[in-house]
Amino acid sequence: MTTVTNGDTSPQAAARRAKAANLYRAVWRWHFYAGLIILPFMITLAVTGAIYLFREDVDNIVHANFMQVTPIEGQRLSPSQIIDAALGAQAGTAVKFTDPISDTQSTEVTIKPETGSNMAVYVNQYTGEVLEVRPDRSTFAWTVRYLHSFRYFGPNPRKIIEIVGGFAILMVLTGVYLWWPRGAMRGQKGGVITVRGEPKRRVFWRDTHAVTGIIIGFFIVFLALTGMPWSSVWGAKVNEWANGSNYGYPNGLRINVPMSEDHLDHIAKTSWSLEQAQIPESVPPMMEMPTIGIDIATQIFDEMALHRGYAVALPNGSSGVYSGSVYPDDLSQQRVVHLDQYTGDALLDMSYADYGPLGKWLEFGINTHMGQTFGLLNQLLLLAVCVGIVLLAVSAAVMWWKRRPSGSLGVPPLPSDRKVFIGLFVILGIGGVLFPLTGITLLGMIVLDMIWQAVRAKPARI
Template identity: 35%
Template sequence: MSKPNTAGLSGAYRAVWRWHFYAGLMVLPVLMLMALTGGLYLFKAEIESALYGGLSRVEARGETVSPDRWTAAAEVGLGGTATSVFVPDRPDRAVQVKVRTDAGDRTAFVDPYDARVIGSVTGDGVMGSVKRLHSLEILGRPFNILIEIVAGWAIILVATGVYLWWPRGRDVATAKPRAGDPRRRPFWRDLHAVTGLYAGAVIAFLAVTGMPWSAVWGDVFLSQMRESGLGRPPAPTANPWSHAGHDAPAGQGWTMEGVGLRADGEGEPSLDRVVATAEAEAIPQPYTVSIPGDPGRAWTVAPVTTRAEDARSLYVDGRTGAVIGDARWAQFGAGAQVFEWGIAVHQGTQYGWTNRIVMLMGCIAIWMLAISGGVMWWKRRAGRPGLGAPTAPPGPRVRTAVLGIVLPLAILYPLTGLSLLAAIGVDRLVRLIHRPRPEVAP
């Protein structure tokens, strides 16, 4: 099959192609990691059941013992302080108590019928580590900042990919796989194009809805959202929301993350009272009870939800059992509801198995795009200097075509914009080092 030359390629096309190349070079390795960990996390329940079935299963029998005995047994068994309790929705499942120790957090599996500690795992277990790796939090805050950069460039990849695919009277755009020789570049080009065509919208959605976890844009934008009428609901009268610090409740989701309420009751706090209140308030199991280290703070009960509209945070005085606050989905601002819905779809829980499979296909597509793009690049760069990047044609109209795609995203996501400036610097340097040479269509 003969290779078309540059005669049919406009300057704008060649410039967008060049930036599509650089965008892929910059972020595809990280996107592949995020796709792998995200795909695994879609099956969190199944993986944890396979890994910890021996720890989580108990014999259902009679009445359970006092919930206070669950935390007492876990604290004695692990040598630390209980910070949260996961109450399961099945009588044959163990209660999970997270304990803060000098060596770090551990989760104890406790038989609810006799308060026997069956065993424990580090932190939140394997899937907790997968989640932290997915957000790059496990590598430290500087790496978590990459979330915004990678997500922004992923959107640029999708936008420039659509531009390159769009039919222009050339035999390049394709909507279905065509027979070809895997040893030749056109085969991988078509595979790349078809995969991107059908998965591009899902990949862009994953990138946009992943932004709440970014360390810069996410913290700033979502903080403003929460404090405005579009985010967090109003706090109870005379008891404003307060930053919870180390007592941040678990399992609350994005809108109510990191805040709590004060409690003014007297006496000794008790998990018994909080669980009794949760049952009286019809909190569905499974749910998580967060135990504050400060006795002056409310305990928080949050059900484990699959749909965004089921979100709820119940604030209980651990010393009296009184309900201090009850934040529900209907009270969230419109912006918070949109983001909570986006996160639930991102995690594959909002619409059941269909949702999960679609998100999984997006993760698989990222790997297919990366592999096919890598093969195309490897075949193309043979005998070429440097990275083998497409040569940028001169002219202001060309720059306008590229900026029209990437500039709005650079403004919306500042770290993506800063990385764009760095990429422009690298691009200028490469252009100075290597002279242009004839190109072929991708």
């Protein structure tokens, strides 16, 4: 590290410079450690996130053979006929009917076999032809989504989301400190807003890393915070707190009907705020009475103007309901409606407008995180951020490789005054309290670093 003087040679100025240099080294050291842990995960999140931004377009290309159909005017089958066609190809019980988002999309029917996991059956709603039978949520976009959230690897790896999110925020904050022009460097342009040198020089990669980080740092923090709701510890607790009731519905929404023990997230794709929402129950009539059926249920949902592409969870048992839910890009059109299976009455009708203030802000953040709020501009902006994250990781790796001494890990040097760590650890501790899993990981890193320092300081025996 180069020490820059400003002409003041007094002992007080020298002490200030020494203190600043020590703090710089302490921050640099922990910026390095944080990067060492999360950069591989950041690359994975960036690549899968960039693909998922264009999930519908990608799926329509990859799965065009069963997702795309040619409309035939006046020949559309009823939902019950479509379900019958699906059951003819896959035995079991139909549990969900998904209205196609456009006339050129096939209709998806979810079936629960007697044994095994749910299956998705894609049917041409104009001819009744079954186009595909495959495991539920097994399309390319769903696979990318599960990879992005680490859900693909089971429940425990999802905790990595919280750890990576917390460290990403730490990386940005410490990175801004390291980038910040100080002393005689304040008039410097290179490495602050421009990149110096050529790719063969370390300064090129240092400046690329610094300038890229300062440009996209805000977006990294935003993505980290809005990705936290999917974490299995922090996200679950905030979800419970934000919803404000045992039913999982936002505060202020009155529930005057019997509620089952089942949750909305178990039956259909839903918004984050409603994952814990319990399903109302139909009250079986005293005398035997037929249910309204899926055809009447979808007709009611259409009359209620649910946005196209809504999913209908079919009643499970005599007290089940028809649950229509849709979560399009337009937040104002998010909606869930539960119908009594015997009368067709709406037992609960809730939209984005019914969420509490915290729920609205969280849903806005999640919607924007997924590239939905501002259309193509939202997608392209986040695509650029994802590319920037990969560039940050690559430039950090190249910069480290060019800087590290031969045969060494190249950990930034310790400050001469260890007291500067106190303030840094207090700040890290606050972050650790806010994000518990990140805090536990930080604590483990501090212990390991102290052990390593003690081993290195121990004199060799002759």
